[in-house]
Amino acid sequence: MRAFNVEFYKESPHRLIEEIETAFNARFSYVLSANLSQLVCLNQHGDLQQAYAKASHCVCDSAAMLSFFKLCKSELPQVVPMRELAETFLEKAAMNDWPVTVIGCEPRIVRILRRRYPSVTLNHHYPPIPHMHNREVQEGCLRFISEHPAPIVLFCLPCPAQELLAMQTRDRGSIEGVGLCLGNALDSLIEEQEPAPAWMHTFKLERLHASARSLNCSATDLLRFAPIVVRQYWANRSEQSLAKQTAAPHD
Incomplete structure (x- = not known):
């Protein structure tokens, strides 16, 4: 897929x-x-x-x-x-x-x-x-x-x-x-999770850091991924719409 x-x-x-x-x-x-x-x-x-x-x-x-x-x-x-x-x-x-x-x-x-x-x-x-x-x-x-x-x-x-x-x-x-x-x-077998950087505490972004850790990425990557998700969403929506039009009975 x-x-x-x-x-x-x-x-x-x-x-x-x-x-x-x-x-x-x-x-x-x-x-x-x-x-x-x-x-x-x-x-x-x-x-x-x-x-x-x-x-x-x-x-x-x-x-x-x-x-x-x-x-x-x-x-x-x-x-x-x-x-x-x-x-x-x-x-x-x-x-x-x-x-x-x-x-x-x-x-x-x-x-x-x-x-x-x-x-x-x-x-x-x-x-x-x-x-x-x-x-x-x-x-x-x-x-x-x-x-x-x-x-x-x-x-x-x-x-x-x-x-x-x-x-x-x-x-x-x-x-x-x-x-x-x-x-x-392999490193993760022995490494402990790092705490959120101080600047993220300052701007109340601890939850963003936690989400990034669960995804094995940085908070910056999490933000950069947003437009990629948007493009994929619209691509899938267009494909589904085309599939419905193709499957619809012709008058």
């Missing part, structure tokens, strides 16, 4: 897991999520739109996002939290002796993961995050993925860096496996 310029996954999480496992030994593919912050970014970056178009799957990873689908009178996608998807495959890796490659993610978090999953070989590469636009940094990531083959690659980078790197890995052609673009999903 398509909404907000993204083709969302409609099947069950169990079906998605099966489809990912089936693709382990095929040309590299990748799974993206589309939360509010990413959808805002998507509307600002042409390259990111291409990355979403090439993804094998795109999931809605937050139940809080469903309110926007309902507001726009869109069909509801399946909610598949990327954090839970990552945990599922880490557990499967532990049971099946699969290596896992991690790109990004702070070393301290990887140390915690290694303690939690001692039987999993975690190949970790931590590039200089502020310089992910640098071609040499990107090549270093691609080289590490190629030299550490694994059925699952966890991209833990900011948007749009992780999505573009996943697309580059796919386009390399010689790499197999499946990438999961997680953003800070």
Whole structure:
């Protein structure tokens, strides 16, 4: 189903897991999520739109996002939290002796993961995050993925860096496996929620901050998403109106 310029996954999480496992030994593919912050970014970056178009799957990873689908009178996608998807495959890796490659993610978090999953070989590469636009940094990531083959690659980078790197890995052609673009999903396993900034208290915007936290975005992104919702609403309304006119009996 398509909404907000993204083709969302409609099947069950169990079906998605099966489809990912089936693709382990095929040309590299990748799974993206589309939360509010990413959808805002998507509307600002042409390259990111291409990355979403090439993804094998795109999931809605937050139940809080469903309110926007309902507001726009869109069909509801399946909610598949990327954090839970990552945990599922880490557990499967532990049971099946699969290596896992991690790109990004702070070393301290990887140390915690290694303690939690001692039987999993975690190949970790931590590039200089502020310089992910640098071609040499990107090549270093691609080289590490190629030299550490694994059925699952966890991209833990900011948007749009992780999505573009996943697309580059796919386009390399010689790499197999499946990438999961997680953003800070692994970080959230141990991080505490941050309080609202002082300026938001000053202007009585704590509820806006709380809403943004539930959607895994900033308050600014929440405001920027408003016109995207309006466009989707009117697009859906126009489609429904046209469908009614087409279905109406002719005189």
